[in-house]
Amino acid sequence: MPKQTFILNGKTVTVNVNDDVRVLWVLRDLLGVTGPKYGCGINVCKACTSHINGKAFNPCAVRVGDLKPKDRVTTIEGLAKTTPGDLHPMQQAWIDRDVSQCGYCQPGQIMAAVALVKRVRREGRDIRESDLDTIRNICRCGSYVRIREAIEAGARAMR
């Protein structure tokens, strides 16, 4: 069986699994990294949103064989380590606003939010209401209003 190697939350990992298994299942079922959640498996609900080389991606829609050994995959478990302090500013903003209800979608929401803030910064601007409207992550508890507030606060703290 092929050996798959990539960098997961700062550490190089190698897994024996076929190329076509999607990264979500490698993380969850083989490596026991369960922060990224399953909500659809077809890149719609975005509950599994994580980062690849600092950008948001959905591991349910990527074959593990398509990862390169130098690819850096960051899940919610590794997010705090990317910034000083024991929580990422976006995680802190989530706690401050008490965003979570059932909490199932929130790892994906936070990872999507961090990537969104970085993306608009790369475009040389601040986050706008219209940017928040583009977020596709589902929250079936309907915590959207607090998600919007927390992203704005988290973005300010990410400076």
Next chain:
Amino acid sequence: MTQLFDASVPSSDLHNASGGSGALNRRTFLGYVMAGSTLVVAADLATGRPARAAVPSGPQIPSFYDLEDLQTDSALPTSALISVTITKQGRAQFALPRTEVGQGIMTSTAMILADELDLPFDKVDVTLAPARPELLLNQLTGGSNTTFSTYTPIRVAAAIARQQLLEAAAILFGTSADRLTTIGGVITDPAGNQVGYGDLAEAAASQVVKAVEVTLRPRKEFKVVGRPRNRIDARDAVTGKKRFTTDLQVPGALPTMVCRAPEHMGTPKRLKNRSRILRMPGVTHVAQVPTGIAVRAKTFGQCIDAIRAMDVDWNPGTVSGESDATILSKLRAAELPLAVPDVPILAETIETDFAFAFRSTAALETYSAIADVRPDRATIWAGLKVPILAQQRVAEAVGLTQEQVKVNVITSGGSFGHKLFGDHAIEAAQISKAMGVPVKLMWHRADEPRQGRLHPMATSRCRATVLNGQVLSFEQRHTSVTTDFSHGLGEMITSQADELDPLGLGGLSFAESIFTLTQELPYNFGLVTQLLNEPLEFEDKFSTGSMRNIYSPDTATATELTIDQIAKKVGKDPVAFRLEMLKDERVKTALRKVAEEGNWGRTMPAGMAQGVAIHKEYKGCTAVLVEIDCRPRTVNRDLGKETVTGPRVTKVVIAVDPGLVINPRGLEAQMQGGAMDGIAMTLTSSCHLRDGHFLEASWDNYFYTRQWNVPPKVEVHIIKSDSETPGGAGEAAVGSTAAAVACAYARATKTMPKFFPINHGEISFKPKTFVPPIPPSPTNGLKLAR
């Protein structure tokens, strides 16, 4: 209503103990000190419910006896003890016989305990109790009942613990308990000597069970209850540490999924390529179960691949050949007649007629359960709101006794009614038994709207008669596909049959009883009748259940739209008319609040409008004001394929009077979330039945509210209540928001919507295949990284 229920509260709560004679009047409760090496106290879950007063005359049952009372009274003959343990480390431990699905009850329960114990909030540990068969119906989470039914028993247990600790400290300090004070888990005597609860936990313990009397702390001493508090699991949720069922690592429980029939509730005949499936990468087992063909593999991804490769002969479903239109016409044919009331001949009549599509009750976490079934025992891990019933049904399904089945209740990724049923636990147990190995079952997203529990399709007709500005009669006939209540609420009604007989519920079905216990039109509208008919022909045809707020989003939408029509007929402003007609001061206060905060009546551009609605249920009430934008440039926003836009609610103002508020922050979250549900129900979310199949298979098909339809402004105003008891909050904003959005839409578009959600007529997506029943996993995720 409030008056009546205040009678069920110890009058002591209204007085301060230090208030002289008030102390003598304080009601005492009975509880127990349990035998143990550390302090364990207990109270009966039925504590605090008095014998019910005579039934007053009145037009509608919920004003004096509603679903909350039914559920709470179900505890009385079957009650059992709940216990609080004080550890040597000075922590309080409590296993809550309810389940956490995101509504925040673990947090609010810890708050109640912290106050009554006088212990810091972070020293209270609340866990979820496993199935406790002795609790019978007193372990059902639903109908917004948790806080209402557990508030007093939990306080009694905590008060006994504090009392025992005070008595142990009195012996230690050579004084009497009434000369001691508690602050934050530390007891102090008049000389300034101090001792912590943990140091007293052993001394306060008892070698035998003994009954003791206790009084509760007056509300004015509460430091935690009533103040905003973050969820106890907030940090775990944002760091990925919070564990849901599929996150658990149970030895040998490998990923397992089921290939399901193309038609709704279809069943398998046989798998024709079993040996090929067994040779696929990662696959370990294949088994036929009543609901489909199960496959177990090293990863869920390999289960998906195996399901897509299966060649299965299927039996047809239960609604072969049926579609939305045929079901709707059968419902129409079964509508109960609107009786012509005896009104003066000059009275004018207003008639309305609405229909409501099927909706999916699914949460974001799909149905999932871990089962390890052995010849002599079984263990289940799952999110379950009625774990005892799941335990019984698992036992039946795998041929064990109830005592041989252990059911662990796991925090859920949402419920909304979905986890009232144990479908997932039962199916997992059947698969584990058939395969002879432990399994971690997970439904595919596509399985949920197609085979999972649905909120039933319904029609609602209203007729009102009006003369000289007064409403003489208001009739509502709600006709629905059968709602499955076989999750415990039905059993509650059976067990309460004697008590309910004086209310005239005898002879009604489960569903009719629930309807009668939840529906209340709190207006002075003369003769009011609200009746439900669920025709028998639909029994067992659809997989249904009660979605968040059960019938009320549909019935409230119908009644409030009708009330707007009546107001128009009599030439009154919708808010002024409602204030004139409402019976209840609490509802009027809530309505005035939203009218004021939401600037009711402000001028808006053409295509935009305000709408307002009220709802009274679960011992509380809400009023909601919304603003909607139905202008073409908003309605036709193009955000890419399979992205439903449509009208956008731009503002929601909610006023809620929920009775005693435990955690205002949790309540705010419930109101906001309820509003998102209400918006979806009126504007965007439904399931389409076509030729025996439900078309939806994705969150881009079943359109729950998404960020681009979230109102930029949502305000929640909590009305200060003088009630001493908490009401139900989990569902309160759904019906009123659904109705307010409908009223605003009607005004903005100058049309009367007839079918909900309003976009049901057009299908905005390409339906995914039915054979195979689940879509392939995409591979283009790296290209989409951004």
